[in-house]
Amino acid sequence: VRLRARRHFRVTDRFPFSAAAQRNAPPILELLRELLRDRFEVLEVGSGTGQHAVHFAAALPHLRWQASDRAENLPGIRAWLAEAGLDNTPDPLLLDVNGPWPRHRFDAVYSANTLHIMSWEEVIRFFSQLPDVMTPNALLIVYGPFNRDGAFTSPSNADFDAALRASAPHMGIRDIADVDALAQQAGLEMLADHPMPANNRCVVWRRRSA
Numbered sequence: 001v002r003l004r005a006r007r008h009f010r011v012t013d014r015f016p017f018s019a020a021a022q023r024n025a026p027p028i029l030e031l032l033r034e035l036l037r038d039r040f041e042v043l044e045v046g047s048g049t050g051q052h053a054v055h056f057a058a059a060l061p062h063l064r065w066q067a068s069d070r071a072e073n074l075p076g077i078r079a080w081l082a083e084a085g086l087d088n089t090p091d092p093l094l095l096d097v098n099g100p101w102p103r104h105r106f107d108a109v110y111s112a113n114t115l116h117i118m119s120w121e122e123v124i125r126f127f128s129q130l131p132d133v134m135t136p137n138a139l140l141i142v143y144g145p146f147n148r149d150g151a152f153t154s155p156s157n158a159d160f161d162a163a164l165r166a167s168a169p170h171m172g173i174r175d176i177a178d179v180d181a182l183a184q185q186a187g188l189e190m191l192a193d194h195p196m197p198a199n200n201r202c203v204v205w206r207r208r209s210a
């Protein structure tokens with residue numbers, strides 16, 4: 001996918017641009033190709049700039065990619081989607097995990113770099129709402145940094161966590177065991193925990209069918 005934000009970014013602020021999203025999209029896509037091969041509809045929570053939505057929807061045209069985010073990010077996401085002109089990206093939904101949530105079920109939910117930005121109460125709310133938007137056997141795919149056994153997995157993640165907490169005390173890198181406990185309460189079982197570049201993970205859960 002040819003992402004043309006840089007050119008536009010110089011002349012207009014209509015296209016918010018995340019260097020991290022640009023960098024991590026290709027390795028995430030390699031996983032998504034396999035994970036989403038037999039999926040139809042993906043709900044992306046916290047789409048941010050919209051770069052991931054464009055990148056993944058363009059590369060996976062069999063999917064309907066439903067971007068969403070809080071109100072302040074919707075104009076930027078809309079700009080990216082309009083520029084790309086794809087036919088599998090509906091208008092982004094207004095979705096703050098605090099609610100209300102869409103009244104529709106998806107066979108996959110994707111969220112990148114959101115759980116350390118949300119407060120822990122919002123992370124709890126995110127998982128508690130998932131059963132209402134996931135079909136039986138739907139996948140949940142979460143990309144981002146995680147702690148393990150209560151410890152940072154790298155010095156750079158420790159630095160990142162300190163910077164997050166300095167800018168807002170409710171933010172911070174979550175422990176994968178705490179997140180998995182919420183997932184289990186929501187009826188999800190972990191299928192895989194993929195290592196990703198720059199000390200990130202891509203964690204995959206499946207909703208139990210019964």
Ligand SMILES: C[S@@+](CC[C@H](N)C(=O)[O-])C[C@H]1O[C@@H](n2cnc3c(N)ncnc32)[C@H](O)[C@@H]1O
Nearest residue numbers: 021046047048095096097112113114117118122
């Ligand atoms: C670091 S950005 C990641 C954006 C994008 N997914 C990416 O990987 O580039 C964090 C995102 O989480 C979203 N977010 C934070 N709190 C949220 C909430 N309560 N409900 C929904 N989204 C939230 C923000 O609006 C933002 O888009």
